[in-house]
Amino acid sequence: MFADRARLAALLDDEARLFSELHPESERLWRAAYPHLAEGVPMLWMLKWPGGWPIHVASASGAHITDVDGIDYVDLCLGDTGAMSGHAMPASVAALTAQLGRGSTFMLPTADAATASRLLAERFGVPRWQFTLSATDANRHVLRYARAVTGRPKVLVIDHCYHGTVDEAYATLDADGAVVPRRGNIGPPVPLDATTVVVPFNDVPALERALRTIEVAAVLIEPALTNIGIVLPDDGWHDALRDLCDETGTLLVIDETHTLCAGPGGMTARDGLRPDAVVVGKTIAGGVPAGAWGMSTAFADLVHTFLDPEGEGMEDIDVGGVGGTLAANALSMAGIAATLGEVLTPEVFPGMIDRATEWTSGVQGVLDEFRMPWQVTQLGCRGEYSFRPTAPHDGREAAEADDFELQQFLHLFALNRGVLMTPFHNMALMSPATTSADVDRHTTMFRDAVVALVG
Secondary structure (H helix, E strand, O other): OOOOHHHHHHHHHHHHHHHHHHOHHHHHHHHHHOOOOHHHOOOHHHHHOOOOOOOOEEEEEEOEEEEOOOOEEEEOOHHHHOOOOOEOOHHHHHHHHHHHHHOOOOOOOOHHHHHHHHHHHHHHOOOEEEEEOOHHHHHHHHHHHHHHHHOOOEEEEEOOOOEOEOHHHOEEEOOOOOEEEOOOOOOOOOOHHHOEEEEOOOOHHHHHHHHOOOOEEEEEEOOOEOEOEOEOOOOOHHHHHHHHHHHHOOEEEEEOOOHHHHOOOHHHHHOOOOOOEEEEEHHHHOOOOOEEEEEOHHHHHHHHHHHOOOOOOOOOOOOOOOOOOOOOOHHHHHHHHHHHHHHOOHHHHHHHHHHHHHHHHHHHHHHHHOOOOOEEEEEOOEEEEEOOOOOOOOHHHHHHOOOHHHHHHHHHHHHOOOEEOOOOOOEEEOOOOOOHHHHHHHHHHHHHHHHHHHO
8 A cells, every 4th residue: 555645646646647648639539439438438447547538549469559649558458368369460360351251150150160169178178168259158158057957056256256247256245254246236136145155265164164055056266366466376275176066066167268377278277277167268369259168078968968858959059048149150260260279379378478477577676676565476477466565365355455546546657658557457468479678668667656656
């Protein structure tokens, strides 16, 4: 946390004035959009970008974005993982362009679907895959199937987790340990304690109590928390979770959408985890909307038996609540096959992780130089700092360290100096195109920001 709030407020005002001077064309476009775009933006959460309005993008390539005012940015946000493969990478662009010329959606498979599923199976170790337009939808689908095959009503999630806009995951624990809607949850359809069990991260006794009720169909986890700041698992936590799921007949679903940063097969492959299902999305199609979920053979067999118990052809398969007319479209499949096969390959991850190590070292050097009571954590090619002296052990510790005003200053300071950070937290992500010079640009900017803060 930062104690001198008057100084912080003054610094924010200075950066806001500088932002206004630097981005007149973005302001013009934002104001022109107001009559037909709510708040002038296509998604309301875009208002969370610091400054008086969001910058408007003119073009992007590799690890850089150029805005409509002609400013070049090192992009360490990368679409909050959606562009982790890099912007407009040639192999992805070529495959997507070629498929557009042949048609984009048919409600029928193309050869790329088999290629995409094979690549995912090889990376994550679960053999049977299905496709959606987002990881959110993939999570929704797999949870419906989990409830169907187990006959159990509830889902277990981790406090302060993030699984897209899945209703069951928009839950948290209040001060008394009761399951309640997460702050900001818009119009929850039912009381969250009717659908969801919530436990803290790294709390094995809480897992034991919850799963031994035998009412939980599936545990849905990120293998490390990422959207509240990076929170790493304790040694043995994943093993204990797997053992408890086996003991209680609960399905284990691992959402690798953000933790794909750990390696080609995410933390599942890197750490030898044994999920019943894996969910992934965002970056896998090179920027085209796509999500996927894979099942173990045992889970897939249960789903098959549930859908076609009499062997009569799955009569109701199109009306079961897991549809999607545009899901698995030919364009998405071409994007996945090219991106996983030619761009975000196993060979590029060591370099991406090296860049993240350089970024983490640069941040730590600044924290040490100025004795800042903050910490920095790395997970593969992702790094993040938080406003506390030690790494958080669970989501609540991470949340309690948040300081929105301080975060806005740091993000705006970076933006005004040509560095994009994720607007929701202090995260930096490396793509195959990110260079050491890009990382150095952040380190220099971060040091200047801390100098401004400490005076």
